[in-house]
Amino acid sequence: MADQPDAIALLKADHRKVEGLFEKFESARGKAQKESLAKEICTELTVHTIIEEEIFYPACKGKAEEDLLEESYVEHDGAKVLIAEIEAGGPDEAFYDAKVKVLSEQIQHHVKEEEKPAEGLFAQARKAELDMDALGQQMAARKQEVLAQIKAGGLPTPETRSFKGVELEHGEPVDEGAAPTGPDQASDRV
Numbered sequence: 001m002a003d004q005p006d007a008i009a010l011l012k013a014d015h016r017k018v019e020g021l022f023e024k025f026e027s028a029r030g031k032a033q034k035e036s037l038a039k040e041i042c043t044e045l046t047v048h049t050i051i052e053e054e055i056f057y058p059a060c061k062g063k064a065e066e067d068l069l070e071e072s073y074v075e076h077d078g079a080k081v082l083i084a085e086i087e088a089g090g091p092d093e094a095f096y097d098a099k100v101k102v103l104s105e106q107i108q109h110h111v112k113e114e115e116k117p118a119e120g121l122f123a124q125a126r127k128a129e130l131d132m133d134a135l136g137q138q139m140a141a142r143k144q145e146v147l148a149q150i151k152a153g154g155l156p157t158p159e160t161r162s163f164k165g166v167e168l169e170h171g172e173p174v175d176e177g178a179a180p181t182g183p184d185q186a187s188d189r190v
């Protein structure tokens with residue numbers, strides 16, 4: 001269909017949308033507003049990562065630099081950890097705003113790698129002459145499907161593609177007044 005955005009136009013539109021949401025979050029004051037914006041950010045990013053991982057990235061396989069593609073999966077997985085943290089948390093909790101901020105910074109970096117003129121993943125895919133119209137249609141359809149699932153059943157537990165889901169130990173933040181004692185290493189520091 002002529003008015004259907006092609007793959008890159010669709011993915012770029014998603015990027016712009018989520019950037020706008022992060023900006024709104026930065027200036028939001030009320031907790032309820034922050035929470036609803038954070039939920040919207042998590043939803044947008046979840047759908048976006050799903051359509052890229054299921055459709056766009058596999059289409060790039062063998063057509064774009066393998067290193068760049070692998071880094072894309074790892075960056076997505078890193079974002080999923082923060083998305084899950086934000087989803088499970090709330091604006092009353094410590095580190096909530098910081099998690100959203102760091103997620104926005106990670107996404108900013110990732111989007112740059114995808115959109116970088118000439119060398120980015122999108123530019124490489126364009127150069128390889130992937131069928132962007134067909135991919136755009138597939139992704140638009142999958143997007144509607146995932147959005148409907150989320151509307152009905154909430155956000156799915158993120159599925160990583162590169163992280164192995166190792167267990168981490170949850171420690172409390174270190175109290176600055178209780179720095180570990182031991183030999184004074186100050187002299188070793190420059």
Ligand SMILES: [Fe+2]
Pocket residue numbers: 011015048052111114
């Ligand atoms: Fe993207």
Ligand SMILES: [Fe+2]
Pocket residue numbers: 049052072076110114
């Ligand atoms: Fe991506």
